[in-house]
Amino acid sequence: MSHTEPTHASFDVRSKMASGLPPPAPTWTPIQRYSFVGGNNDSPSVPVGGLAEAAVNAINRHGPALATYNLGGNPQGYEALREFIAANLAAEAALPISADDVLVVSGSLQALDLVIAAFVEPGDVVVAEEATYGGIISKLTRAGARCEPARLDDDGIVPEALDQLLGELASQDRLPKLIYTIPTVQNPTGSVMPTERRHQLLEVARRWDVVIFEDDCYADLQWDGERPPAIAALARDGRDVGRVVYCGSFSKSIAPALRVGFIAAEAPVMRQLLALKDDAGTGAVEQLILAEYSAAHFVDHVRELRATLREKCHVMRHAVATHFGALSQVAIKLGGPVQVTDPKGGIFVWLTFPSGTDTARYLAPAAERGIQFNEGAAWSVDPQWGARRMRLCFGSLSHDDIRGGVAALAEVIAAS
Structure with a gap:
């Protein structure tokens, strides 16, 4: 019996890969001078000296424990760091938890992955704010879930609109598993x-028996007004064990590259998340350093960072008003001015262009000028609703580059 070997002109490795993968990542390019994308923070505000001192002290004391996974301790994370997180949430977000309620994860992105894995199956519906973190949209899509938009106003999710949406979904036998919110x-x-609206949101979730996933990774950067209690804190009355799963991060308060976040959850959820977190533990060195540094310096550092970012926000909003306002060339070109949010914290402004604008069409000409921005469709549950919107990050740019970048972006739009 003869056997003929198959022949191929060339090997196509992608033909062997799984179906349903996202498009391959583009070739890496350096961050541009006028990069308004991502969640990068103010580099001069990274507490390099304090972190270096904390690293030396922590590793000198605990270095031998690095020989063992999880430092030889609890798989939920380094206990001193979990104790700090619990104490900080109690003080700042009125969330009365202990270290046993905290799971340290590799950035809030891993928190999203774990919670989605625990609650969401293909075909499920998840409700998210109509403008939201683009990462949650892509992760839910990859999990086979359908994301439905909850209407926003200047105070966040509108409870009456959410209640109506959940009623409509229930009538279609599509009641969601989760409500994802960044309150x-x-x-x-x-x-x-x-606070009152948080109570209302919780009541809506109770009425329709839905879990709330509360993403608070920017909460430490609130500079305007008193920080309200976490929704998870309002649910701690015995009626809602596991109803609200809370996550946060050190990425915005200390440094994004540290990749340390956390989940706060009650026992039924925590035990399931631990079963899903099969990575042998989040990086121990980062946890040691953060615990050492944060115990002594976190509050003062965050206070200074808020002031820095608030000033950058003023510079950004003034630049947008100057170059995108009613008398600008952009307004003349598009038939009206661009509206810009007045954030109460964080590192972003959200722009709304006149009807009929698609901000994605400016991506390529802006890139040719060394300008990067997030088109609104990628940060909106309904891409058509978000098409005339744009997200600009001011966290990592200097005042001069904020002004120069916004002016250059306006020139691109006016000429396109």
């Missing part, structure tokens, strides 16, 4: 949900 310094709008 404190919302991304991208920068709004802060008032």
